[in-house]
Amino acid sequence: ALDIIVERGYKEVDVLGGSGGEQDHFLGNLTVAYAFKDKMNLKFYDEFSEYYFIPKSFVIKGVKDKMISLYPFTFAENITTKGLNWPLMNGSLRITSQIGTRNFAVEDEVSIEYGIGDLLIFLGKNYL
Structure with a gap:
């Protein structure tokens, strides 16, 4: 289909x-x-949520207090986020070791950038 x-x-x-x-x-x-x-x-x-693969440079608005999980498929490197409670600064996620689940937006706008690999975003209902 x-x-x-x-x-x-x-x-x-x-x-x-x-x-x-x-x-x-x-x-x-x-x-x-x-x-x-x-x-x-x-x-x-x-x-529970909406989820999809995101491009290497991604911005989402209207998300304050929403649960945001970043899930590597199967890895993502050089990740920098802004607007999340637990930001990443040039971080890496791997399905076999570290994943970015159960974070939440502390700002209305969240930006995510990464260098290589693939990331899924899970945008949940209001977290707080």
Whole structure:
């Protein structure tokens, strides 16, 4: 289905309930999103959060007090964030050692930049 969507020129796709309530289904969907990340922006929404791959330079507004997790797929390096309670300054995340879960925005605008690798952002409901 995503190949057809790409062929028809769509660049933005919202997926509702992408986790399917099953962890294997969720991981499978993330793997598909990774395969298509350079062809389209796939944004997943479920009852807990929205999540998607972000570009190397990313800014999101209107997020104060929201939970923000940064998850490496499978690694990301040279990460600098602004506007988060626990900022990173030229940090690294790896799926096998350190991940950036359960942080939260202390400012209305959060910026994230990284050099290499891939990052998923999970934007949760209000944290505080």
